[in-house]
Amino acid sequence: MTTLSLQARAAGIRPPLAETPIDEAGVVRATLGANPHAFDDIVRLHSRRIHNFLYQMxxxxxxxxxxxxxxxxxxxxxLHRFDCSRPxxxxxxxxxxRTALNHFRSARKWESVPDDLACTDPSPARSAEDHDQAENLWARARRVLSRREFEILWLRFAEELSTEDTARIAGLTQTHVKVLVYRARQQLVKADPSP
Structure with a gap:
């Protein structure tokens, strides 16, 4: 596990998974069938993670x-377009x-964020020091990186997605994702106030 993902976890950035795993493909089939209320299980399972991602954006x-x-x-x-063989x-x-990007295009806004804003709900299990380090890391990343670099770094490390999955979500090649991650890390190292 990388330092970024450890710090993200320490800051409680990744919401806990559901207590009992659900058969997502089964829920999708049920929703497409005669039970549209089955989709509620998907919303319950993934809404915090989607909300957290959108809040970061x-x-x-x-x-x-x-x-x-x-x-x-x-x-x-x-939902009829979803490929059940994929996550x-x-x-x-x-x-x-894509919804967030459309929002930015229509609103024409991308505001800078104060460094002292908390990234997520606090977790009672994390230490204050770990929380501060992770929060400072993501605040510095937001301040230093372009929106695209921040988004790629977030998907790759806070969401702990593979390079392939990050590329698919962002509509980029895996090589482009690797280059963006490398450049973002270099910029964060240059912007690091510690010796």
Whole structure:
């Protein structure tokens, strides 16, 4: 596990998974069949993670909530396009990313964020020092990196997605993702205030 993903976990950035795993393909089939309420299981399982991702992109709670709702509405209406052989979370993150990008295009906004904003809900198990380090890392990343570099770094390390999955979600090649991660890390090292 990388330092970034350890710090992200220490900061409680990744929400806990559901207590009992669900058969996502079965839920998708049930939703497409005669039980549209089965989709509620998907929303319950993935809504915090999608919301957290969108909050990291927008840094505005109300926008993240609205975009999360839009993401799940789009997913519900396009569920017939989902490939059950692939992870559902990757498909949902792709929809969330595109929904957020459309939001930015229409609103024409990408605001800088104060460094002292908390990234996620606090976890009672984490130490204050780990929390501060991870929070400072992501705040510095948001300040130093371009929106695309931050997004790729977030998907790769906070969401702990593979390079292949990150590339698929972002609509890039795996090589491009690796280059963006490398450049982002270099910029973060240069911007590091510690000796």
């Amino acid at each position: 927008t840094r505005h709670l109300q926008d993240a909530e609205d975009l999360t709702q839009q993401t799940f509405i789009k997913a519900f209406h396009n 559902l979370i990757n498909w949902l993150l792709t929809i969330a990313r």
